[in-house]
Amino acid sequence: MKKVGGRFLLLALVVVLSVFFFIPSYQPFYQGLPAWLKQVMPNKGITLGLDLQGGIHLVMEVDEDRAVEIAVDRSVVSLQDVLLDKKIPVESVARTGPTQITIQFQNGELKAQIQKMIDDYPIFSETESAGSANRLVWDLREAEGKRIKDSAINQALETIRNRIDQFGVAEPIVLRQGLKQIVVQLPGVKEPKRARDLIKETALLEFKMLDEDNQAKFDLPARIPKDKEADVLKQVEGKLPEGDQILFERGVDKDTGREYRIPYLVKKRVMLTGDVLSDAKVSIGQFNDPYVSITFDAKGGREFDRITGDNIKKRMAVVLDNTIYSAPVIQDRITGGRAQITGTFSMQEANDLAIVLRAGALPAPLKIIQDLTVGPSLGKDSIEKGVTATLFAGALVVIFMIVYYRLSGVIADFALALNLLCLIGALSALNATLTLPGIAGIVLTIGMGVDSNVLIFERIREELRSGKGVRLAVDGGYDKALLTIVDSHVTTLITGVALFLFGTGPIKGFAVTLCLGIGINLFTALIGTKVIFDLLNQRHKVGQLSI
């Protein structure tokens, strides 16, 4: 028989460590500890998974192709501006494919002049220019397309993080998954719909001029119900002046509470975008109606000053994600870099609008491809049921072992308790996330945990039957069962690892508890119970073993 002391110390150390790591997981107790102790202790324990505490889990995909289109569109607008400034008469500048700009002009002599302008747009290369004397085609370089796509995802990540920070969620997770997916986890969110909308909104703020000169030519209805926009668009299809579009202002009827839309003829040219904002916050107007006041940065302020100065008495539309919020008449030049976005919104809508404006626009629309929302009541319910099932399962096994193996059964039950304690300690130390399947994993560990002891005990019984003394029988039983136990653990471990590598969310949680449980089980079965048997043998010369 080997010395017991060292192993006993090891066992005690493991117990102390487990308790040490577990304490932060039990907040009521942890909070009551003196401050100096908290400094020494780890401050984070087991986190509850979304299925246990409620919350949302979103997987989104950035519409990369759209991001590229948007980038090309911007170049088109900027090129139009430059051509206008330089007074070069062209027929049209337009995006004619996902990555293509076509410039048409009457006067063939202009070609060389326009051709040179590509130097200012290095992300494009010229294609099929020989084809026509009156046309130039630029194509986005392939590497640039890739760069735009890549930065679109990073920018989207950054923007979403900003928005969530300002929305205020404890311990949010925002990360990139694979090439183009973004995973967002918001534990404990009370208003899932609002959070979802806040994340998803593209929030592209644009200032555009109304085309008042031409508006009269179209017999646009003054006010249409929501959802009837398509009818108006159909009515004007193909008749719109070059460079114009129809956008709708949203409003709410104060009497009926119904949403309505007002169509406007708007110039496509973007005067200013939300890029130049430095702040946005909610203010309350004189009629107690909330509005968002925005502050431009220095460059934006100068631009806004110039634009308003050039367009006095004209109407400017404040457009967010292609919806007009308001279209006020510019009464005077606006200096000082401040403006207001008024419209019919509730306090909460104004608040969320300010958040998305501060956090910036998404580079492209997001598509939600997975959405798991768990209400807080289900989580609480699940925990209760999980705990009940665990207690029941534990009690059944404990009683069975004592009835079947007597004193040895008690030792096995002690090992089981040790097993659970270590498992919870290890989960805490790793700051693991406990999910409902994870709880199932713990319960399974209870069942499988005693299996090793059953194997050992049955071997010891066999040794006893063959007439060996207690000490020899115990040692023999452990030795002979060892390989079987290792083999059986390794096979389960292999599946556990496969589940961990390829599982997602709750499944990963299950795999973690399963793998840890197996490892710890090996330890408690081979060292934990053996120490007790050896102690018993050492203290009292046991003539008979209760097994």
Next chain:
Amino acid sequence: MLEILGKTSIDFMGKRRWAFLFSGIMVLLGIVALIQIGRGAANLGIDFSGGTAVQLKFDQPIRIDEARKVLEANGLGNAELQEFGQENKLLVRLKASTTIEEKIADRVVAVFTKEFSTNHFVVDSSTEIGPTIGSKLQEDALIAIVISFAGIILYVAARFELRFGIAAALATFHDVLAVLGAFYLLDKEITLLVVTALLTLAGYSMTDTVVVFDRIRENLRMRRRETEETIINNAVNQVLSRTIVTSLTVVLVLIPLTLAGGEVLHDFSLALLVGVIFGTYSSIFVASPLLLLWPGASGRMLKGS
């Protein structure tokens, strides 16, 4: 010393024809289930097929046929409904190829808010999974299955002889297919959690088989006089009580988990429960007799030294 079984000498190997017949049927059923899954005709969970699931908890009992009528009237006729006993819970599931943009979950909630205005409810959970995620999960699950099986076979083959590895793997396949077949018969939904249970089961069933094989190997080394059939039969008898006790302890924990673990864990625990029972059966009646099927093994006298 309390024993469930004393010393037994049951002729397990002699009954192998019956066992093979029964197992053959179960495996066939499992294969049918697999084919149906492949064809998309099986009851796949929305985590694999994509779609929407909304679980509502009402204040008062709700009639399932009324709920169905209301959903049909609002263009959600293809919804599957499921009640959870006394708790007034209703699960609405829609397998859909439509895009998630449409927010079907919100539509379902709106329909119930409008039509059952007197019966207040809360949304316990809502899940929407796009078709791309579904196929990605299917792929991942498949990889996990292949890797864990390959890993187990390699390990057992390395620790024992090749025929042990193959017999153990076949027995494990048998267990997984049998549970899959049983779930198919019961028209239970195959969700990600059920697949997880099947994989866990594969690991556990192998554990059970390894215990028996260990003893067979040990006895094969010691005794040389008897036929291999007798040696294997004796080994199975010797470890019979521990095989049963170890399974019993796992069954003991799975029963409360199945009955009281809540609706999320119910199918998961049930798959494990059925699987553990099959696993125990297969270690005795499938894995061990399979060793005899190895060319020239049956009735062969082991070569003496």
